[in-house]
Amino acid sequence: MENPKKHLLSAQIDLSKFSEANFIPATEDEKRQQDVMSESTTFFKDGMRKLFKNPLAVASLIVLACIILTIIVAPMIVPYRYEEILSVNGRRDKGAKNLAPFTYSEMEQKYIAEGGTRFPHIFGTDEQCRDYFIRVVYGTRISLSVGFFASIIVLIIGMLYGSISGYLGGRVDLIMMRIVDIIYSLPDMLIIILLKVVLDERLSFPAGSFLAKLGTSMVSLFIVFGLLYWVGMARLIRGQILSIKENEYILAARAIGASSGRIIRKHIIPNCLSVIIISTALQIPSAIFTESFLSFVGIGVKAPMPSLGSLANAAREGLQSYPYKLIFPALMICLIVLSLNLLGDGLRDAFDPKLRR
Amino acid sequence: MSEPLVEVKNLKQYFPVRSGMKTQMLKAVDDVSFTVGQGETLGLVGESGCGKTTVGRTLLRLYEPTAGEVRFDGELVTDKNIHAMRKQMQMVFQDPYSSLDPRMTVEDIIGEPLDVHHLCSGRKERREKILELMSYVGLNAEHARRYAHEFSGGQRQRIGIARALAVNPKFIVCDEPVSALDVSIQAQVINMFEELQEKLGVAYLFIAHDLLVVHHISRRIAVMYLGKIVEIADADELNEHPIHPYTESLLSAVPIPDPEITRARQRIILEGDVPSPLNMPSGCAFRTRCRYATEQCTRECPALSNRGGGHQVACWNR
Numbered sequence: 001m002e003n004p005k006k007h008l009l010s011a012q013i014d015l016s017k018f019s020e021a022n023f024i025p026a027t028e029d030e031k032r033q034q035d036v037m038s039e040s041t042t043f044f045k046d047g048m049r050k051l052f053k054n055p056l057a058v059a060s061l062i063v064l065a066c067i068i069l070t071i072i073v074a075p076m077i078v079p080y081r082y083e084e085i086l087s088v089n090g091r092r093d094k095g096a097k098n099l100a101p102f103t104y105s106e107m108e109q110k111y112i113a114e115g116g117t118r119f120p121h122i123f124g125t126d127e128q129c130r131d132y133f134i135r136v137v138y139g140t141r142i143s144l145s146v147g148f149f150a151s152i153i154v155l156i157i158g159m160l161y162g163s164i165s166g167y168l169g170g171r172v173d174l175i176m177m178r179i180v181d182i183i184y185s186l187p188d189m190l191i192i193i194l195l196k197v198v199l200d201e202r203l204s205f206p207a208g209s210f211l212a213k214l215g216t217s218m219v220s221l222f223i224v225f226g227l228l229y230w231v232g233m234a235r236l237i238r239g240q241i242l243s244i245k246e247n248e249y250i251l252a253a254r255a256i257g258a259s260s261g262r263i264i265r266k267h268i269i270p271n272c273l274s275v276i277i278i279s280t281a282l283q284i285p286s287a288i289f290t291e292s293f294l295s296f297v298g299i300g301v302k303a304p305m306p307s308l309g310s311l312a313n314a315a316r317e318g319l320q321s322y323p324y325k326l327i328f329p330a331l332m333i334c335l336i337v338l339s340l341n342l343l344g345d346g347l348r349d350a351f352d353p354k355l356r357r
Numbered sequence: 358m359s360e361p362l363v364e365v366k367n368l369k370q371y372f373p374v375r376s377g378m379k380t381q382m383l384k385a386v387d388d389v390s391f392t393v394g395q396g397e398t399l400g401l402v403g404e405s406g407c408g409k410t411t412v413g414r415t416l417l418r419l420y421e422p423t424a425g426e427v428r429f430d431g432e433l434v435t436d437k438n439i440h441a442m443r444k445q446m447q448m449v450f451q452d453p454y455s456s457l458d459p460r461m462t463v464e465d466i467i468g469e470p471l472d473v474h475h476l477c478s479g480r481k482e483r484r485e486k487i488l489e490l491m492s493y494v495g496l497n498a499e500h501a502r503r504y505a506h507e508f509s510g511g512q513r514q515r516i517g518i519a520r521a522l523a524v525n526p527k528f529i530v531c532d533e534p535v536s537a538l539d540v541s542i543q544a545q546v547i548n549m550f551e552e553l554q555e556k557l558g559v560a561y562l563f564i565a566h567d568l569l570v571v572h573h574i575s576r577r578i579a580v581m582y583l584g585k586i587v588e589i590a591d592a593d594e595l596n597e598h599p600i601h602p603y604t605e606s607l608l609s610a611v612p613i614p615d616p617e618i619t620r621a622r623q624r625i626i627l628e629g630d631v632p633s634p635l636n637m638p639s640g641c642a643f644r645t646r647c648r649y650a651t652e653q654c655t656r657e658c659p660a661l662s663n664r665g666g667g668h669q670v671a672c673w674n675r
């Protein structure tokens with residue numbers, strides 16, 4: 001066929017390109033490939049892929065992994081305990097007070113000169129002659145576990161309360177949500193401090209039990225978090241369930257004959273799971289923050305157990321002479337809270353269906 | 358005539374609606390009666406908001422009826438036997454986008470009724486059944502592991518139909534199954550409904566707001582206006598001899614490809630708006646827009662009366 005294209009810039013289709021000779025029939029295999037739509041991915045895999053594409057989320061994951069690895073491994077390597085007052089050859093080392101990082105006291109120097117080996121004080125020592133590095137490690141342990149367990153408590157209470165309120169709806173929902181509103185309107189710091197003071201006095205556990213080992217102050221911390229912070233979670237989950245309940249697929253499941261239990265398990269929970277995970281991840285740093293604050297004002301965990309907040313508080317006294325003692329725990333709090341927040345944001349971007357394209 | 362498969366008698370569905378301080382009753386469905394025979398299709402038409410969906414859902418007890426009864430195969434449907442009844446009566450939903458759970462694969466969506474009613478003994482049987490259902494509705498077996506959001510509207514509606522067919526029902530309520538689809542796909546899906554009826558002998562209550570679609574698929578048609586059925590007749594009879602003024606106006610609005618007929622026909626345009634279902638006119642609900650309205654229409658609401666050959670109309674003047 002004659003090529004009708006006259007000008008170089010003409011938009012007319014160049015028919016010569018479509019002559020028989022230019023076409024090779026598609027093989028069966030190629031035809032099948034056309035059939036297959038875009039690669040099928042599960043919701044979880046798809047979310048994970050997106051998460052790993054987010055540099056901030058990956059960086060915070062790495063930072064968190066390093067911190068967790070350190071707090072697990074460090075106590076096995078460092079030969080000091082967090083409440084141990086340093087001594088050399090069984091004699092108390094009175095000179096090992098407020099040492100700078102990587103320095104030794106006079107007694108230790110003498111001991112090393114005589115041929116002994118001494119593990120370095122990586123962060124120096126505190127005013128009671130205790131190794132500061134191991135105290136920061138333990139403080140991180142306490143702070144992280146407070147954050148983690150408090151979030152789980154908040155999650156459990158909030159999820160139960162929110163899903164009952166949202167699923168039943170009607171009058172039950174109305175009453176349950178007014179209770180939430182009342183708790184929400186209380187000044188939380190004031191209540192936390194009051195509750196904490198009262199609970200510390202009142203709580204007692206049989207010696208040797210798991211709770212006794214944790215210590216009353218830790219347990220009362222959990223109770224305080226559990227009692228106050230679930231309201232946000234309950235509201236969130238109720239809202240989710242209310243909106244999911246409106247979807248026709250819930251009605252469709254009922255038309256099939258599915259029981260309420262099955263509908264909650266198979267349809268409602270999977271559909272709000274991502275929101276639950278994300279908000280739990282964002283809850284951890286806020287719990288850590290509150291715990292640090294409480295310890296800083298002196299009503300957190302009980303001495304000699306360290307937490308990042310109480311370490312920072314203790315460091316205030318010699319702030320001018322030994323600023324590093326404040327810097328280490330403060331830096332740790334910043335790192336943990338920042339990376340958890342960034343990770344939570346990353347999770348939300350990756351899993352929140354409303355942002356999916 | 359043989360015993361009808363589904364018999365609906367004086368069905369009512371009132372929704373309590375709170376406006377400010379007081380609670381009003383919204384009469385979404387008010388005293389509706391009809392029957393559907395074995396393997397036949399009853400079309401249900403009416404404009405948006407007249408209560409078609411509510412009829413379908415109340416019939417299947419997705420809403421608790423305010424009054425009235427439904428009999429299936431002569432047996433009264435109650436809260437007690439509804440679970441077993443769901444094996445016989447199913448529903449295809451209006452919106453193919455929100456009626457499929459986005460977290461489930463096609464396989465699990467179609468398999469859910471099988472699981473709920475314990476219809477298969479093993480994984481292998483379940484899978485075989487699902488693949489068979491997928492081939493019924495023209496879905497590719499390779500798509501079984503995919504999620505609903507990966508499909509087009511037409512394909513999604515097919516998934517919904519396969520789900521309804523899974524329990525091998527005798528009766529399916531099709532709630533505007535094609536109105537969310539493109540015209541070209543509408544025809545495909547409607548043909549599929551007809552093929553399935555021939556093959557499986559299911560009866561349909563086919564809800565639509567488009568008379569053309571309903572006329573194509575139904576043997577009989579019921580016309581609804583503001584929660585009430587105003588006319589029921591055989592599809593052709595209704596098309597050729599509409600009696601109720603509302604049906605007349607609906608029919609006159611249907612586009613006909615033949616210009617001769619279109620010219621000869623007089624277009625009847627309804628005046629005024631649909632009254633609010635919360636504030637219904639006294640007597641006949643249609644009287645505010647009716648050409649023939651008289652004083653009697655204001656006082657009394659007409660009941661369906663027989664005009665011969667199964668043609669029932671609720672009107673005083675026609």
Ligand SMILES: Nc1ncnc2c1ncn2[C@@H]1O[C@H](COP(=O)(O)OP(=O)(O)OP(=O)(O)O)[C@@H](O)[C@H]1O
Nearest residue numbers: 372383385404405406407408409410411412566634
């Ligand atoms: N759960 C409900 N609560 C209160 N009112 C409702 C409820 N469901 C429906 N209605 C009302 O009942 C009336 C009929 O609604 P329905 O959904 O049955 O209409 P429809 O004929 O299916 O309309 P469409 O063609 O738009 O689907 C409407 O006025 C609607 O506002």
Ligand SMILES: [Mg+2]
Nearest residue numbers: 409410451533
């Ligand atoms: Mg509808």
